[in-house]
Structures are given as structure tokens and as C-alpha cells.
Amino acid sequence: MAITTTEYKRCHVVKMEGRIDSSNGDEVYKVFQALNDKEKYKIVFDMSEVGFMSSKGWWVLIETQKACKRYNRGELVLSGVQEKILASLDLVGMKNYFNLFDDVVSAVASF
Numbered sequence: 766m767a768i769t770t771t772e773y774k775r776c777h778v779v780k781m782e783g784r785i786d787s788s789n790g791d792e793v794y795k796v797f798q799a800l801n802d803k804e805k806y807k808i809v810f811d812m813s814e815v816g817f818m819s820s821k822g823w824w825v826l827i828e829t830q831k832a833c834k835r836y837n838r839g840e841l842v843l844s845g846v847q848e849k850i851l852a853s854l855d856l857v858g859m860k861n862y863f864n865l866f867d868d869v870v871s872a873v874a875s876f
Contacts, residue, residue, distance in 0.1 A: 768796050775876040776807035776839075778869060782814040785822030793822070797829040797841075806832070806839030809872040813845030823857060830862065840864065844872035 766783040777800055785793055800808060808829070830841045844866040846854070854860050866872035 766792075768793065770796065770800070773873055776809055776873055777805050778809045778811055778873065780811040780814070780869075784817040784819075785815060785825065786817065786819035787821045790819070790821035790825050794825045794828065797825065797832075801829070801832045804838075807876045808833060808839070808841045809844055809866075809869060810841060811844050811869050811872075812847070812850065813869075815850065816847065818850050818853060823854075823859065827859070827862070839876075842866060842872050842875060844869045 766781065766789050768779065768781045771778045771780070779796060779800075781793065783789075797808065800806075810826070826841065826843075833839045833841045842864040845868060846865055851860070851865075854863075864875065866875065
């Protein structure tokens, strides 16, 4: 699992490779929480290389989204989400909770 954070003028991009599950969910959450602690609320999560999301992964994204949207400060948007993860997002009824983009460039431009 590798997580990188890149700062852009309008937002931050978090990119991860691998799986998000109960074994590393807390570590992923700490990355998003560190950005929020620095008052960074406009975040793009590049999921183009994430192959699996467990319920812990969805919890991380939902909690991050709530923190970002509080007081209309920003939001967490998802880019490059693989088809099988999109299907599970739809299955849990959260597809409309996140703005989804095909690539990072479109996601960054949304801010």
C-alpha cells in the first residue's frame, strides 16, 4: 500500500495503490484527517489503482466527506474509480454522496 499526497493551487490530491480494508483503513483515515487538521477541505481521491474497498474503506471516505462538507468548506471527490468499486458504491446507496470523475485532471478542475 502506497499513499501519496500532492498539493495543487485549488486542492490536494491523495493517491493510493492497493486495497482499502480493515488492516489499513485507519492509516488511510489518518492521511485524510491530517489534511483536515491543516484546514484543507478540497480533496481529490485518485482511486485509479485501488482494487478493493471494504466497509472500513467506505467508512473512511464517508467520515472524510462529512468533515470536508461541514460548514460548506469543501468536499471529497473521487476520480478513476474502477467499475467493480462503483458497483459496490451503488450497492450501498452512496453513489450520489460523492462527485465522481473519470480522471484527476477533471476532478481538480471541479474546484
